Amino acid sequence: MEFAIRPRIHDYDTFAAFEQAHAVGSRDLILTQRFLHETFFSQTQAQTLFYDDYCDGEPTDKAVDAMLTEVRSRDFDRLIAIGGGSILDCAKVLALDSDDTVASLFAPDVQPGRKVELFLSPTTCGTGCEVTCVSVFDFPEVGSKIGKGFNAGFADHAVLIDEFLSNIPYPVFARSSADALVHALEIYLAPGASVYTDMFCLAATRSILQGYVRIAGLGPGVIQEDAKAYLAASNMAGIALANVLAGGVHAIAMHFGSEHHVPHGEATRLFLPPVFKTYYSKAPTGKIADIAQLIEEILGPCGSGQTPFEALDVLLSKVVPTRRLSEYGMNMGDADRYADKVIETQQRLLVNNYTPLSKADIVQIYSQLM
Structure with a gap:
């Protein structure tokens, strides 16, 4: 039997409290949705990448490939994902140290390392994937969703912020x-x-x-x-x-x-x-x-x-x-x-x-x- 809790778990009332505690700034990249950015942290100095520009629902392998292309062109030290399970699942792959496509990453025995520090902050209360290493994507060519756990997919920090549930649909x-x-x-x-x-x-x-x-x-x-x-x-x-x-x-x-x-x-x-x-x-x-x-x-x-x-x-x-x-x-x-x-x-x-x-x-x- 083996049991582990990998990320450090933090609890804050607001994004502002988290931002101050971790000195979030221009060397950070936040992956999120536009409405979350506009509602909770529009004044942040961090770089942003909007999930909505690539997906209008749950992520496909091709949509994540497009995100990977963009992320690989950016210069940053920490990836901070703020959103539901789909966004957090994407972040685990975006933080990997690899030039592969999603399809290649999901091949058996492929386990790249990680290139940046990873923070995962859920805005829903369901997936729990801020503390898991699994990413689940839709593969239309296969005709099913497929999940894979990456050893390097565990975040360094899981951040629970009460404020994010204040206007959840x-x-x-x-x-x-x-x-x-x-x-x-x-x-x-x-x-x-x-x-x-x-x-x-x-x-x-x-x-x-x-x-x-x-x-x-x-x-x-x-x-x-x-x-x-x-x-x-x-x-x-x-x-x-x-x-x-x-x-x-x-x-x-x-x-x-x-x-x-x-x-x-x-x-x-x-x-x-x-x-x-x-x-x-x-x-x-x-x-x-x-x-x-x-x-x-x-x-x-x-x-x-x-x-x-x-x-x-x-x-x-x-x-x-x-x-x-x-x-x-x-x-x-x-x-x-x-x-x-x-x-x-x-x-x-x-x-x-x-x-x-x-x-x-x-x-x-x-x-x-x-």
Whole structure:
């Protein structure tokens, strides 16, 4: 068993406090979005690179190649990424000491070093990728999203800034926090989990579910009150993810999200309930029983004939609403082909399933959501 927390973790109320503490200036390059720059740090002396100039959604390999070309023409000492998971994933690759394309970097056994100091600051509360080394990009020519961990992808500093959640659009909050919940739940059940990842996963799950109960009862206005809790929960789930990969929920969501251009957090939220219901029906007395107990502790006892994961589904529908798969453009006849693609492209995740998912199981999971 091995467990590590690589980046130093910092917590600031505002960007100004972070900027002062780390003497941010002209030798720094900030990768971000224009609206974040205009809202929170338009007066910074740092150089800027705007993600929006290259992507209008989640990053493709070709879009990141274009960013690499620009970054390699700049002169700077530190790369500071401020944004959601897509921006942070890009920064991990932009900071590598390599002249390769993304496709070449994602080849097996390619592990370049790092050329600049790296700061990652999330503006959502979901991916936890400020403390992981994995980058996930869409490869349209392959027809799926693919992730890869780089040894040099770990940031030197993970920076949590409460201010960044002050005007987060509700759909972004909902999708990203749901992804953090999926990380915590999947990794708790993963074969490679340890007492250390268990500790972070259970704490993150408890915090997010308690926050969701507050949203369901009081409305989205409580999100800012709970900002520190959500940022910490996402970070804790990310720490677990840095040590143990996620499993079947992410595997199925990766392909569906690529096929239908669905944001990652929305896709993982979609498949969380049916995958966990499948796990619970196949192996109800293992570690999943701990999660079932925790859900009942927070949500209250289940109704007659209801499992804890059905109760969780009800709560998620109130806080993170989604659509049927057919409304995203999937046809019933696609399920068999999609299942094959998941099995073909997502083995690095499928091996971490709580119980094995057969092709028939994956087809059935799709069918439940049609």
